[in-house]
Amino acid sequence: MLLIFGLGVLSAQAGERVLTINEGNGNAAWFVSNQTLVINGFDLNSLGVSTPAVIDRVSIQVDLPIAGATSTVVIYEDANGGSPVDATLIAQSQVQITQAGTFTVTLPNPATITQRAVWVGFYLPPNFQFLADTSGPSVLTYWAWTPGTTFDLNNLGSAQVLGPANGTAPVNLNINGKARITAEITEGTTVAATTPQPQQQTNANLSVLQPYGLCGSVLYDTADEFVSYENRIDIICREVAHYEGPVSAPPGHIRRGPLYDLQVFKENGVVVQNRFEYSVTHCFRPAAEDIDRAVIGNAWGIPRTWRLLTTQRFGDLVCAEVWHGGNLALFVRTN
Numbered sequence: 001m002l003l004i005f006g007l008g009v010l011s012a013q014a015g016e017r018v019l020t021i022n023e024g025n026g027n028a029a030w031f032v033s034n035q036t037l038v039i040n041g042f043d044l045n046s047l048g049v050s051t052p053a054v055i056d057r058v059s060i061q062v063d064l065p066i067a068g069a070t071s072t073v074v075i076y077e078d079a080n081g082g083s084p085v086d087a088t089l090i091a092q093s094q095v096q097i098t099q100a101g102t103f104t105v106t107l108p109n110p111a112t113i114t115q116r117a118v119w120v121g122f123y124l125p126p127n128f129q130f131l132a133d134t135s136g137p138s139v140l141t142y143w144a145w146t147p148g149t150t151f152d153l154n155n156l157g158s159a160q161v162l163g164p165a166n167g168t169a170p171v172n173l174n175i176n177g178k179a180r181i182t183a184e185i186t187e188g189t190t191v192a193a194t195t196p197q198p199q200q201q202t203n204a205n206l207s208v209l210q211p212y213g214l215c216g217s218v219l220y221d222t223a224d225e226f227v228s229y230e231n232r233i234d235i236i237c238r239e240v241a242h243y244e245g246p247v248s249a250p251p252g253h254i255r256r257g258p259l260y261d262l263q264v265f266k267e268n269g270v271v272v273q274n275r276f277e278y279s280v281t282h283c284f285r286p287a288a289e290d291i292d293r294a295v296i297g298n299a300w301g302i303p304r305t306w307r308l309l310t311t312q313r314f315g316d317l318v319c320a321e322v323w324h325g326g327n328l329a330l331f332v333r334t335n
Contacts, residue, residue, distance in 0.1 A: 017049070019120070020182045021141075026134035029063040030175050032124050037144040037159070039074065039121030040181045043081060044113065052305060053187040055091075056110035058120055061180035064129035065097045071122050073105045074153060075183070078117035084142055085157050087119055089275055092153060097128075108310050109323075113185070114301055120183040123153060132177040137166035141179045154274050206314060209283055212237040215260050218328065219317070221281035228278040234265045235280060237328070245327040246299050250306045253297075253331040256290060260328040272325060279321035284330045286318060293333040294318045300326030 019042045032038070044051060058073050072094050076087035091111035097103050119142070124130070132141070144151070144159035151159040167174030209219040215237035225235055240261045249255050264272040264280075286294040295311040296318060304327060309320035322328070 017186075018182050018184055019047070019055075019118075021138070021178050022133045022180055022182070023135035023178075024133055026177075027061070027131045027180070028134055028175065028177060029129050030132055030179075031064070031127055031129040032143075032145070033126060034145040034147055035123065035125055035150055037074070037121060037123045037142075037153070037156075038130065038179050038181065039076070039084065039119045039142050039144075040179055041078075041081075041084065041117060041119050041140045041142065042183070043117050045116045049185060050187045051114050051116070053113045053185050054110045055107070055113060055118070055120065055183045055185050057104055057106050057184040058122075059102055059104040059182045059184075060097075060122055061131035062097055062100050062103050062129070063131050064127075065099060065103075066125045066128050067098070069096070069125035069128070070094050071097050071124050071128070072153065073107070073122055074120070075107075075111040075113075076119040076156075077113050077115040078119060079115045081117040083162075084119045085162060087117075087156060088115075089154050092275070109307065112301075112305055112307055114303075114305060118183075121179070121181050131180045132175045133180060134177045137174055137176060138178045139164040139166055141165050141175065141177075141181075143171050143173070154277075206317070209281075209317075214238040216258055217285055218260060219283040219285075224278060224280040232266065233272070236263045236265065237261070240327075245329070246304050246306050248306075249331060250297060250308055252334055253295070253308070254334055255297075256286065256294070256330045256332050257284075258329075261326070262322065262328050263325050275323050276325075279323050281319055282322045282328060283314070283317045283319040285316055286330060286332070288316070290332045291316065291318070295331050295333070296320040296322075297329050297331050298322055298324055298326060299329075300324040306331075 075091040076089050078087040143165050144162040146160040161170050163171040165171050165173050165175045208221050208223040210222050239258045242259050245259045296309045297306045299306045311318050311320045
């Protein structure tokens with residue numbers, strides 16, 4: 001399990017509470033010389049935070065941003081705590097950090113946490129400077145990098161260097177504190193406090209959308225398969241019985257139409273188990289009376305849990321970017 005050192009929970013405006021491991025008012029600036037992942041660990045059990053819970057905002061204290069560079073905010077969940085080497089990436093979003101001070105990301109798809117431990121942080125560009133407190137060495141801020149290049153965020157074990165910044169190998173750096181990275185969390189729900197709303201869009205090439213053979217009227221973006229993935233995957237979708245997915249719909253919603261199951265295969269029939277390398281756009285055609293209240297849901301994990309996706313409307317279609325295999329369904333708000 002994670003060792004708890006100065007871990008706190010504060011009140012918040014978006015998520016119900018703020019997860020923080022920081023202490024005191026002292027600050028020290030630290031920079032990364034390679035593209036580096038900096039993450040903080042939180043043990044939800046020790047905090048009395050029930051799961052499932054939703055993280056919708058992540059913040060970092062910035063000392064010196066890098067103009068024009070892209071950072072990636074990440075959230076991992078970890079069933080056994082300890083080192084995050086085997087943690088599962090459940091959310092990521094690319095951002096540009098342009099100013100010093102507190103930078104807050106509101107996630108386009110809030111992350112549902114089902115495990116006791118969670119790691120939250122940023123994959124930062126070279127020479128970026130962030131602030132840490134000065135509360136003393138800790139094993140709850142981890143750094144990860146591969147010199148001169150990047151590594152796969154889906155697999156922390158692929159980083160050449162991964163460890164706490166407490167002076168021990170392999171990081172061999174003691175920041176004498178913990179990175180000022182926090183997260184806002186709401187417990188006891190599988191959806192964010194603000195439910196995704198379908199937003200009308202007009203400028204889209206819908207000619208790339210094609211139906212699956214065994215997935216009813218569900219459409220998917222063939223360009224994602226043949227251009228983004230260069231035809232290196234096969235996407236299989238089929239209609240399944242209702243008991244092959246989560247029993248309950250997300251709060252405040254009812255399911256419309258069949259339940260579907262989505263799988264992505266790589267070479268040699270290997271099923272993609274984690275978050276996809278690239279998202280695959282999927283679209284549903286709701287009934288006319290539901291079009292303004294319809295959102296797409298994707299369920300994955302063990303057990304599978306519904307996540308409502310950021311949904312956009314294109315005429316009589318609603319579409320969302322799907323990042324995980326599992327169940328797909330159309331939901332309609334009930335209020």
